[in-house]
Amino acid sequence: MIRESQLKPTDAHFRDTVPAGDYFLKVLKEGETLRILDLEGNQAADTLFFNAKDTAERYSAMDTIREQGNVFLTAGTVLRSNRNRPMLEITADTCGRHDTLGGACATESNTVRYALEKRCMHACRDSWMRAVNEHEEYGLSKRDITHNINFFMNVPVTAEGGLTFADGISAPGKYVEMKALMDITVLISNCPQLNNPCNGYNPTPIEVLIWH
Numbered sequence: 748m749i750r751e752s753q754l755k756p757t758d759a760h761f762r763d764t765v766p767a768g769d770y771f772l773k774v775l776k777e778g779e780t781l782r783i784l785d786l787e788g789n790q791a792a793d794t795l796f797f798n799a800k801d802t803a804e805r806y807s808a809m810d811t812i813r814e815q816g817n818v819f820l821t822a823g824t825v826l827r828s829n830r831n832r833p834m835l836e837i838t839a840d841t842c843g844r845h846d847t848l849g850g851a852c853a854t855e856s857n858t859v860r861y862a863l864e865k866r867c868m869h870a871c872r873d874s875w876m877r878a879v880n881e882h883e884e885y886g887l888s889k890r891d892i893t894h895n896i897n898f899f900m901n902v903p904v905t906a907e908g909g910l911t912f913a914d915g916i917s918a919p920g921k922y923v924e925m926k927a928l929m930d931i932t933v934l935i936s937n938c939p940q941l942n943n944p945c946n947g948y949n950p951t952p953i954e955v956l957i958w959h
């Protein structure tokens with residue numbers, strides 16, 4: 748569902764650009780709003796959410812899908828935790844659909860899906876691992892790398908239940924916005940993938956904005 752935001756970028760108290768292949772890690776306070784902006788279009792932002800006060804509670808794709816009765820995430824979606832508690836609510840979305848079924852890219856999956864020689868290519872899982880290693884203060888480890896959301900990524904489900912990677916439906920300037928319903932640790936890998944159309948074979952930067 749397309750829903751535009753009323754928030755002005757000039758009022759945001761935080762703005763940062765995240766290059767493809769890099770990560771973003773920050774605590775979002777309860778009540779704050781996070782916007783992820785697809786600057787050049789067809790990018791994928793592979794995102795993990797944790798309860799900042801207890802990282803054993805984290806985003807759960809299955810609880811989110813079951814409670815809303817739909818596999819796609821968009822405006823109105825409540826992102827739920829593995830304790831089935833609301834973590835964030837998507838309050839605005841100009842893309843219209845985001846994936847939470849496809850998982851994140853890893854060097855292992857690159858090898859299986861594409862070719863052995865792709866193993867050395869940087870993947871989202873590497874970016875998450877780097878974030879976890881470089882920021883011990885967040886209390887995360889590789890065990891915490893679980894269900895994720897692929898913002899802006901298009902993974903249609905066929906009538907037979909099949910999954911496919913399809914061309915992105917995002918475009919330059921599209922964004923998704925969500926309000927934190929508890930203190931949330933946000934970990935985004937801006938996807939460096941070059942082997943599938945999730946980012947148009949051309950990884951590009953995203954911008955992150957936060958409003959109080």
Ligand SMILES: [Zn+2]
Pocket residue numbers: 793851852870871872938939940
């Ligand atoms: Zn990726």
